[in-house]
Amino acid sequence: xxxxxATAAPTTGEPAPSRLTxxxxxxxxxxxxxxxxxxxxxxxxxxxxxxxxxxxxxxTLLRALGRLLxxxxxxxxxxxADLARIPTKQIARxxxxxxxxxVAPEAITVADLVARGRQPHQHWWQQWSAEDERAVTEAMERxxxxxxxxxxxxxxSGGQRQRVWIAMALAQETDLLxxxxxxxxxxxxxxxxxxxxxxxxNHERGRTVVAVLHDLNQAAxxxxxxxxxxxxxxxxxxxxxxxxxxxxxxxxxxxxxxxIPDPVTGSPLVVPGRPWAGAEVSGV
Ligand SMILES: Nc1ncnc2c1ncn2[C@@H]1O[C@H](COP(=O)(O)OP(=O)(O)OP(=O)(O)O)[C@@H](O)[C@H]1O
Ligand SMILES: [Mg+2]
Numbered sequence: 001x002x003x004x005x006a007t008a009a010p011t012t013g014e015p016a017p018s019r020l021t022x023x024x025x026x027x028x029x030x031x032x033x034x035x036x037x038x039x040x041x042x043x044x045x046x047x048x049x050x051x052x053x054x055x056x057x058x059x060t061l062l063r064a065l066g067r068l069l070x071x072x073x074x075x076x077x078x079x080x081a082d083l084a085r086i087p088t089k090q091i092a093r094x095x096x097x098x099x100x101x102x103v104a105p106e107a108i109t110v111a112d113l114v115a116r117g118r119q120p121h122q123h124w125w126q127q128w129s130a131e132d133e134r135a136v137t138e139a140m141e142r143x144x145x146x147x148x149x150x151x152x153x154x155x156x157s158g159g160q161r162q163r164v165w166i167a168m169a170l171a172q173e174t175d176l177l178x179x180x181x182x183x184x185x186x187x188x189x190x191x192x193x194x195x196x197x198x199x200x201x202n203h204e205r206g207r208t209v210v211a212v213l214h215d216l217n218q219a220a221x222x223x224x225x226x227x228x229x230x231x232x233x234x235x236x237x238x239x240x241x242x243x244x245x246x247x248x249x250x251x252x253x254x255x256x257x258x259x260i261p262d263p264v265t266g267s268p269l270v271v272p273g274r275p276w277a278g279a280e281v282s283g284v
Contacts (some may be wrong), residue, residue: 022061023111028072033072035233040185040227045206046209048223049221051228052229053254065095066178067088069087096172106154109150109152113153115136117139144190159187164242179208182213184215226244240268246258
């Protein structure tokens, strides 16, 4: 049998050290605790994918990792320092976050929105540099939005807009990239393109990526490290080939499925059980 997930792991063997960690992280909205005492080590230079059912706390966790949400208890550490104590601009130079539902300023153009990704790199004595220009152009080309540069963001299709947000996150050129459902609204070809791009950034530039994905099969294809969450806790984590099993799919999603090797990559492929087909064929 081919080894599952073998194509996806540049960091096989020893666990990579972690620059971004969470310790006893408890996250809450008013009196509702969403994440409870979670520990996580984001492997350095690898692609980590977080999966789990709706409302299990994935976005909440990602927002805390990006310091958009202050922990109720515990802490997130970046290079050993409590995120709560690091100046915002310093964090923004190390860590980029694409939220699940970002909101663009009204009537902003694509080029201007992507350029905002450069803000953490700008200084009072120099608002815009050739380096900024290069980063923005490159980010727009890599996400296939260069031809939309002059368009208003709020006039774009959902998929075009999503690629513009990804361009903005890329233009920030951070070592750590947190992406909450980056493939939302994208057609299948653009989904693959964006995930390939994430993998490319990881391989060529050693970027560390944490992405939330809903598609388990894409998660298993692209992750070096898979984190399965349920009800605010990590249920399982590790290489997809070890983590994605029929038992896990049942435990995390309450879904009966068969797990077979992906014919292209060998990574686990989750095939849900028999679909409902009407009374005449049920029970067959
Ligand atoms: N701003 C908020 N105020 C109050 N409750 C919130 C807020 N944001 C999220 N929640 C609640 O926290 C829980 C976790 O939400 P979260 O967005 O982290 O889930 P998720 O795993 O990302 O789900 P999905 O797959 O639907 O994106 C949910 O019960 C949600 O209703
Ligand atoms: Mg979410």
